Amino acid sequence: MLGRAHLSPTGPFTTQAILTRIIPVGLGLSLLITACGGGGAAAPDSSDAGPKQAKQLVIGIGTDEGTLTPYTQNTGYPGSNLVALAYDKLLELDAKNKPQPLLAERVEASPDNKTFTLPLRSGVKWHDGTPFSAQDVVFSVDYYRKHTVSDSAPQLEVVQNVTASGNSVTFNLKSGDPEFSSRLLADMRILPKHVWEAIDKPESATVEQAIGTGPYKLVSYKKDQGYEFAANADYVMGKPKIDKIRVSIIPQPQTALAGLRTKEIHMWSRAVPAEQATSLEQQPGVKIVDGPGFSSTLLAFNNGRQPFDDPKIRQAIAAAIDTQKLVDTVLQGRGKTGSPGFWHPNAPGADTSLKHSFDASRATKLLDEVGATAGADGIRVLNGKPMNFTLLVQSSSPERIRSAELIRDMLKAVGIGVSVTSMDSDSLDAKVWPEYDVSKGRDYDMSMWGWSAPVQLDATALAGVVDSDTTLGRLNITGTKDAELDRLSDQVRAATTLDDRYKLLGELQKQVAEKAPFVTLYYPDGGYAYRQDVFDGWVYQDGTGILNKASFVDAG
Numbered sequence: 001m002l003g004r005a006h007l008s009p010t011g012p013f014t015t016q017a018i019l020t021r022i023i024p025v026g027l028g029l030s031l032l033i034t035a036c037g038g039g040g041a042a043a044p045d046s047s048d049a050g051p052k053q054a055k056q057l058v059i060g061i062g063t064d065e066g067t068l069t070p071y072t073q074n075t076g077y078p079g080s081n082l083v084a085l086a087y088d089k090l091l092e093l094d095a096k097n098k099p100q101p102l103l104a105e106r107v108e109a110s111p112d113n114k115t116f117t118l119p120l121r122s123g124v125k126w127h128d129g130t131p132f133s134a135q136d137v138v139f140s141v142d143y144y145r146k147h148t149v150s151d152s153a154p155q156l157e158v159v160q161n162v163t164a165s166g167n168s169v170t171f172n173l174k175s176g177d178p179e180f181s182s183r184l185l186a187d188m189r190i191l192p193k194h195v196w197e198a199i200d201k202p203e204s205a206t207v208e209q210a211i212g213t214g215p216y217k218l219v220s221y222k223k224d225q226g227y228e229f230a231a232n233a234d235y236v237m238g239k240p241k242i243d244k245i246r247v248s249i250i251p252q253p254q255t256a257l258a259g260l261r262t263k264e265i266h267m268w269s270r271a272v273p274a275e276q277a278t279s280l281e282q283q284p285g286v287k288i289v290d291g292p293g294f295s296s297t298l299l300a301f302n303n304g305r306q307p308f309d310d311p312k313i314r315q316a317i318a319a320a321i322d323t324q325k326l327v328d329t330v331l332q333g334r335g336k337t338g339s340p341g342f343w344h345p346n347a348p349g350a351d352t353s354l355k356h357s358f359d360a361s362r363a364t365k366l367l368d369e370v371g372a373t374a375g376a377d378g379i380r381v382l383n384g385k386p387m388n389f390t391l392l393v394q395s396s397s398p399e400r401i402r403s404a405e406l407i408r409d410m411l412k413a414v415g416i417g418v419s420v421t422s423m424d425s426d427s428l429d430a431k432v433w434p435e436y437d438v439s440k441g442r443d444y445d446m447s448m449w450g451w452s453a454p455v456q457l458d459a460t461a462l463a464g465v466v467d468s469d470t471t472l473g474r475l476n477i478t479g480t481k482d483a484e485l486d487r488l489s490d491q492v493r494a495a496t497t498l499d500d501r502y503k504l505l506g507e508l509q510k511q512v513a514e515k516a517p518f519v520t521l522y523y524p525d526g527g528y529a530y531r532q533d534v535f536d537g538w539v540y541q542d543g544t545g546i547l548n549k550a551s552f553v554d555a556g
Helices: 029-034 079-086 134-146 180-185 253-262 274-281 311-320 323-329 360-369 398-412 425-432 453-457 461-466 483-494 498-515
Strands: 054-061 091-093 099-101 115-119 159-165 168-173 216-222 226-231 242-249 286-291 296-301 335-337 388-394 417-423 446-451 518-524 526-531
Touching: 054 253, 079 216, 079 226, 091 180, 099 180, 115 180, 134 159, 134 168, 168 180, 253 274, 253 526, 274 286, 274 526, 296 311, 296 398, 311 360, 311 398, 311 498, 311 518, 323 335, 323 398, 323 518, 388 398, 388 425, 398 417, 398 446, 417 425, 425 446, 453 461, 461 483, 461 498, 483 498
Parallel strands: 054 242, 388 417, 388 446
Antiparallel strands: 091 099, 115 168, 159 168, 216 226, 226 242, 286 526, 296 446, 296 518, 335 518
């Protein structure tokens, strides 16, 4: 499960030397397109470049993503990316994760980062022809505040109020937020008031209610089969590059990769497994574009269940895991080992001094200290019970299944028994994150898990992963409860300058490394395959790959 985006902390709103900072309209979506290939993504060779437009494109995804409204997507990736085809935000992140104007023409921010005024772009229409207005923005904020179900509602706690004046909106914050433009304005999908004011249960919204202002209209959905999008000819930012997009649900990666070879699909949303990359690149017409990946793969503990409520048990398990072996074996070197503080070493605000230490002798010592004694079968006994646990893993992810099997063997070497249980994503989610609401508890020992790349680009997101207050720690699927983590989480959110926020984020990372509420195993690199001979206009966005709005919009 990949949680929904909480977006980039970087951006042009950190300079305090001037009274008002403005993003000019000229830095709109066209910049998203010209800034392609960032962070290691290979620039296309002009000698073999393919077409930059196409009549139809077929994209393969792994699981059903619901009815693709802001409340009914199932995952952060690719679900949120598909929702973005239909729905726009006030700002959009470019290839380097910097916010640029979209529904807003510009942003005017006060020096203390407490007031943000956004004149809106004129001539924008919803897919049903209704004009877009400032009242839609105000309504969206109120609606998200009222309906906070799942993790789809943006975190609006910092907003005091939002008001409309003519064709402008103003956000007044309770306290200064140096990441507000990228964290919320470039994250919140705007809802059409005339459609959503009649929806009392947003989690039941249908395809017919999936009406946005985006470059594509969602025209059909067949559960467990796929979606069809048609280009929005009136899109205010320019003509979409593709006339029709068909999204096919293909649970098995091998089937999807075979479809790429036979041209049945033209792009696979998942990163290509390392062992398949070389042979796939040799296929005529197929191209793989590589770039940095900020998505994380974790070993999650149920901190509310014994013995995982004991930090020493969690620390022992962490020490027994050779994360470099996972990267070398499972990813074949195409990734980075996880930081014990969770934060990707290349993400803004990372404490790069934190390194995972594989130390089986330390694991053994810690288990001895808590009184876990050797059993007759080699499995330790703690408080009269054998240390046998179940590790849940998604059946649709060969990478995670293989990782789970290796972890099982590593833990057996220190006397901990692990049974790997594979299940479909929906069943696993129901155990780990029922109804995407951490307040509903959890029912597991350990689970393979992951958060999508944008979580690494919002300094407040780590607080959301560990805060015990379920209204703030909406990503706390481990049930972590720790006073020090809560204190630092509050301080990270309250920081009014980016320097202060990053400093506190570093302290929070250190505490996460010490408490070990989960083990960050690795961050896979992004290697995405597509049919270059069908469409070659993809734009690589750092950390998230090529399935983003800039790949589909010709703003030139």
